[in-house]
Amino acid sequence: MSIEKPNTRVLPGFMELLPEEQIEFDRIKTVIEAVFKQFGFTALDTPAIERVAVLDAKKATKKAVAAGVPGETPAPESVEEDAAAGETAKQAYRFEYSGVEQGLRFDLTVPLARYSAEHFNDLTFPFRRCHSAKVYRGEKAQKGRFREFYQCDIDVIGHNELSVAYDAEIPSVIYFLFKKLDFGKFTIRLNNRKALSGLLDHLDVKSKTKEVLRIIDKIEKISADEFNSSLRDLGLSEAQISTLLDFIHIKGSVNDILNQLKALGITNSLFMDGINELETVTSLMHDMGVEDSYYVIDLSVARGLDYYTGTVYETILDDRENLGSVCSGGRYDNLAESYTDEKLPGVGISIGLTRLFYQLREAGLIPCSRKTIADVIIVPFENNNIPTALRVSNKLRIEGFNVDVLLEDTPVKEKLQYVGKKDAPFAVLIGSEEEESGLMMLRFVQDKKLVKKTAAIDDLAACMRNSNVIR
Amino acid sequence: MSIEKPNTRVLPGFMELLPEEQIEFDRIKTVIEAVFKQFGFTALDTPAIERVAVLDAKKATKKAVAAGVPGETPAPESVEEDAAAGETAKQAYRFEYSGVEQGLRFDLTVPLARYSAEHFNDLTFPFRRCHSAKVYRGEKAQKGRFREFYQCDIDVIGHNELSVAYDAEIPSVIYFLFKKLDFGKFTIRLNNRKALSGLLDHLDVKSKTKEVLRIIDKIEKISADEFNSSLRDLGLSEAQISTLLDFIHIKGSVNDILNQLKALGITNSLFMDGINELETVTSLMHDMGVEDSYYVIDLSVARGLDYYTGTVYETILDDRENLGSVCSGGRYDNLAESYTDEKLPGVGISIGLTRLFYQLREAGLIPCSRKTIADVIIVPFENNNIPTALRVSNKLRIEGFNVDVLLEDTPVKEKLQYVGKKDAPFAVLIGSEEEESGLMMLRFVQDKKLVKKTAAIDDLAACMRNSNVIR
Numbered sequence: 001m002s003i004e005k006p007n008t009r010v011l012p013g014f015m016e017l018l019p020e021e022q023i024e025f026d027r028i029k030t031v032i033e034a035v036f037k038q039f040g041f042t043a044l045d046t047p048a049i050e051r052v053a054v055l056d057a058k059k060a061t062k063k064a065v066a067a068g069v070p071g072e073t074p075a076p077e078s079v080e081e082d083a084a085a086g087e088t089a090k091q092a093y094r095f096e097y098s099g100v101e102q103g104l105r106f107d108l109t110v111p112l113a114r115y116s117a118e119h120f121n122d123l124t125f126p127f128r129r130c131h132s133a134k135v136y137r138g139e140k141a142q143k144g145r146f147r148e149f150y151q152c153d154i155d156v157i158g159h160n161e162l163s164v165a166y167d168a169e170i171p172s173v174i175y176f177l178f179k180k181l182d183f184g185k186f187t188i189r190l191n192n193r194k195a196l197s198g199l200l201d202h203l204d205v206k207s208k209t210k211e212v213l214r215i216i217d218k219i220e221k222i223s224a225d226e227f228n229s230s231l232r233d234l235g236l237s238e239a240q241i242s243t244l245l246d247f248i249h250i251k252g253s254v255n256d257i258l259n260q261l262k263a264l265g266i267t268n269s270l271f272m273d274g275i276n277e278l279e280t281v282t283s284l285m286h287d288m289g290v291e292d293s294y295y296v297i298d299l300s301v302a303r304g305l306d307y308y309t310g311t312v313y314e315t316i317l318d319d320r321e322n323l324g325s326v327c328s329g330g331r332y333d334n335l336a337e338s339y340t341d342e343k344l345p346g347v348g349i350s351i352g353l354t355r356l357f358y359q360l361r362e363a364g365l366i367p368c369s370r371k372t373i374a375d376v377i378i379v380p381f382e383n384n385n386i387p388t389a390l391r392v393s394n395k396l397r398i399e400g401f402n403v404d405v406l407l408e409d410t411p412v413k414e415k416l417q418y419v420g421k422k423d424a425p426f427a428v429l430i431g432s433e434e435e436e437s438g439l440m441m442l443r444f445v446q447d448k449k450l451v452k453k454t455a456a457i458d459d460l461a462a463c464m465r466n467s468n469v470i471r
Numbered sequence: 472m473s474i475e476k477p478n479t480r481v482l483p484g485f486m487e488l489l490p491e492e493q494i495e496f497d498r499i500k501t502v503i504e505a506v507f508k509q510f511g512f513t514a515l516d517t518p519a520i521e522r523v524a525v526l527d528a529k530k531a532t533k534k535a536v537a538a539g540v541p542g543e544t545p546a547p548e549s550v551e552e553d554a555a556a557g558e559t560a561k562q563a564y565r566f567e568y569s570g571v572e573q574g575l576r577f578d579l580t581v582p583l584a585r586y587s588a589e590h591f592n593d594l595t596f597p598f599r600r601c602h603s604a605k606v607y608r609g610e611k612a613q614k615g616r617f618r619e620f621y622q623c624d625i626d627v628i629g630h631n632e633l634s635v636a637y638d639a640e641i642p643s644v645i646y647f648l649f650k651k652l653d654f655g656k657f658t659i660r661l662n663n664r665k666a667l668s669g670l671l672d673h674l675d676v677k678s679k680t681k682e683v684l685r686i687i688d689k690i691e692k693i694s695a696d697e698f699n700s701s702l703r704d705l706g707l708s709e710a711q712i713s714t715l716l717d718f719i720h721i722k723g724s725v726n727d728i729l730n731q732l733k734a735l736g737i738t739n740s741l742f743m744d745g746i747n748e749l750e751t752v753t754s755l756m757h758d759m760g761v762e763d764s765y766y767v768i769d770l771s772v773a774r775g776l777d778y779y780t781g782t783v784y785e786t787i788l789d790d791r792e793n794l795g796s797v798c799s800g801g802r803y804d805n806l807a808e809s810y811t812d813e814k815l816p817g818v819g820i821s822i823g824l825t826r827l828f829y830q831l832r833e834a835g836l837i838p839c840s841r842k843t844i845a846d847v848i849i850v851p852f853e854n855n856n857i858p859t860a861l862r863v864s865n866k867l868r869i870e871g872f873n874v875d876v877l878l879e880d881t882p883v884k885e886k887l888q889y890v891g892k893k894d895a896p897f898a899v900l901i902g903s904e905e906e907e908s909g910l911m912m913l914r915f916v917q918d919k920k921l922v923k924k925t926a927a928i929d930d931l932a933a934c935m936r937n938s939n940v941i942r
Contacts, residue, residue, distance in 0.1 A: 005588075006525045011518065022513065023513060043494075049485070051478060115479075122489050169876070176868070386758070408632070
């Protein structure tokens with residue numbers, strides 16, 4: 001009887017990175033978290049497991065609304081059907097433990113809503129939080145779709161009210177962040193749900209707002225004919241469709257668009273609120289130093305979720321428009337109505353980091369050239385050089401360097417292979433010659449040439465700094 | 472019909488922190504990760520979900536061994552029984568998805584073993600990895616026991632061989648880390664399983680090694696009588712027990728103990744290997760700059776797991792000995808034998824961060840005085856001061872500060888309450904006076920006194936830096 005070894009491949013839909021990829025993934029995640037901090041967002045960390053009653057509360061609310069329960073507005077919903085499993089993507093990863101039905105979170109918004117309700121009295125509003133963590137969905141197992149993935153979210157939550165000025169701060173965060181991430185030129189697309197909804201009210205098709213917004217959301221993915229016939233199927237007249245198309249296709253600079261919108265002469269108050277908010281938001285973005293060329297008003301941006309009630313955002317990498325939006329979000333009226341009677345309006349965005357990383361890596365935009373986080377590898381040639389190697393490594397750590405010391409008892413040739421594979425910016429080689437002279441051998445690559453320098457132990461740190469090699 | 476709100480409390484056994492606690496938790500976690508990096512450990516991030524076949528592989532191996540399958544050595548096992556549920560702590564959080572039995576990981580060692588087997592050809596050995604992440608266990612729901620908790624692990628994995636010098640590097644990491652964490656004086660307790668096992672071999676009770684080690688592991692928790700009678704129950708003679716006790720109770724400086732051990736005249740080769748390794752490890756720790764007063768050889772340290780085969784470590788906070796070991800680990804012969812035929816010896820440690828944080832917080836050792844990660848809060852008194860406030864915040868962010876700008880349209884009194892509650896090191900107040908003069912009002916607390924200074928926008932950053940208030 002022999003023992004069969006279990007399958008060690010990660011489960012389908014899960015991402016697992018090699019060290020050099022992980023270093024780059026972590027670097028990107030660290031940049032995101034640092035920029036969120038720069039804007040005063042405090043990190044939260046909620047359990048990955050929630051009660052099913054909490055996970056499904058919004059759906060319950062929605063069902064109650066459908067059943068005619070008053071005093072509740074429709075809640076966010078964007079559950080994708082998993083045809084294979086016959087269940088929605090968000091209902092996967094459920095189990096019972098200790099008599100409680102529970103499951104893995106499918107986003108970071110439900111946990112934020114629950115957290116805000118539970119800890120309401122201990123929070124200071126407006127409450128700024130960021131959260132970078134893994135979420136779980138029952139996505140179909142196919143390339144680029146993930147069942148476990150990182151979301152990096154920020155939200156500002158008000159109590160009862162939240163100034164529209166925060167709607168301007170959020171795209172400013174996007175601007176600062178994507179400038180820093182350096183994935184190339186990008187464009188933040190802004191719109192306001194009130195403008196769209198107000199127009200539909202003005203056109204007397206208010207009752208079909210949700211369905212129309214969903215069709216608009218698909219405008220880039222379907223043909224003009226499909227688009228028009230979908231609206232016709234909803235019962236819109238040719239005149240209504242034509243007005244809607246004229247509206248969506250208004251193009252130009254921010255000011256051009258705002259002027260054209262005002263010139264439409266639509267007096268619907270929701271519509272006018274939307275236009276005013278767009279004007280305020282874009283004006284404040286200017287005050288925050290967001291360059292004009294990095295954002296546009298795009299009246300076709302609807303965002304599928306009926307969750308959003310005002311400003312909405314999408315972010316497109318100009319050279320990778322095919323990736324779709326890499327950072328999206330918007331304003332919502334009431335975050336936690338399923339969990340508390342307190343009114344908590346908010347505005348936020350989310351980055352699907354795992355998918356973004358995967359796509360950029362596939363596109364060759366993420367080099368992953370760093371094989372180790374060590375700045376320097378210390379190599380004692382013989383075992384009797386280990387004490388000196390340890391003293392050197394200790395000194396360099398105190399000087400702030402990340403130091404890997406190779407302690408394995410192998411031939412020098414193998415040791416140099418290790419140095420070559422790990423490819424740290426520096427190596428310090430220590431053999432009998434170095435021990436005798438007290439001068440260590442420092443090796444690094446500068447201007448594509450291998451440089452060898454000798455330096456006393458106390459001078460190594462300065463020598464490394466002066467080389468300007470450190471990344 | 473009214474809608475019942477779901478229970479928003481976290482599930483029993485899960486930790487959820489308020490923002491000011493989370494800031495401190497994250498600070499500690501960041502220190503840990505930074506020190507791991509300083510020693511060249513690259514971070515891994517494996518899926519939280521593993522196949523049940525992978526999670527249970529070690530158990531399967533063990534069962535196969537019990538059933539007489541040759542060529543396999545007993546595998547690590549420390550599954551605690553969950554009396555209530557009738558299942559072991561590690562078997563909780565299992566479910567089926569897409570036809571695969573899967574579950575949440577119960578430690579970071581199984582994922583490391585699977586990862587090392589799966590990606591063997593892409594890794595450079597010795598492979599240094601760190602991993603800070605949540606793991607899941609079906610612990611009983613009681614104060615201080617967690618069902619979801621962070622482990623912060625480091626391991627060095629060799630291929631076929633791994634020098635004992637790495638056994639010295641690991642406690643050096645503990646030393647640097649806990650000095651930096653500043654939880655007070657601590658002591659690293661070192662031992663070597665070979666010394667203990669060799670002694671038992673010498674005493675002719677080799678077949679009972681595992682059981683004896685488990686009793687020794689409890690020595691601090693049970694009375695001397697209980698200890699002796701447990702050994703008697705195992706069949707040890709009074710003479711054997713006496714020799715064992717004499718051995719365990721050898722005390723003194725590292726050199727004293729090593730000399731006493733050598734003077735015992737035991738020629739068992741395993742025993743001698745253990746003594747030699749202890750000598751090498753302590754000598755190299757000295758070379759790494761670990762102060763003598765921070766480590767001892769403690770021959771009673773056994774570590775319950777039969778996983779460990781050489782050096783073992785425990786770390787005690789001197790003023791909080793009751794907390795038990797806060798950082799433990801050791802040397803093992805073969806990490807991934809359940810997953811690959813490659814031999815991968817290693818050495819590592821683990822910190823149970825969630826439990827440690829909880830205990831230190833309960834003991835009043837974690838102040839959580841920082842309410843926001845913002846360095847400065849910008850307060851425009853009126854809405855027409857918002858553009859200036861945004862320009863100021865933008866400038867300060869570029870200067871490297873974390874900036875929270877209060878954009879809510881509320882009375883000044885409420886705005887100052889926000890400033891008071893958030894308690895950032897600095898506040899910048901901007902009203903009509905400041906707009907007219909161009910001099911912003913900077914407020915901070917210095918030497919327990921509230922200081923107010925006026926500064927031009929371009930001088931604010933320097934003014935803040937010169938105050939030496941920033942934490």
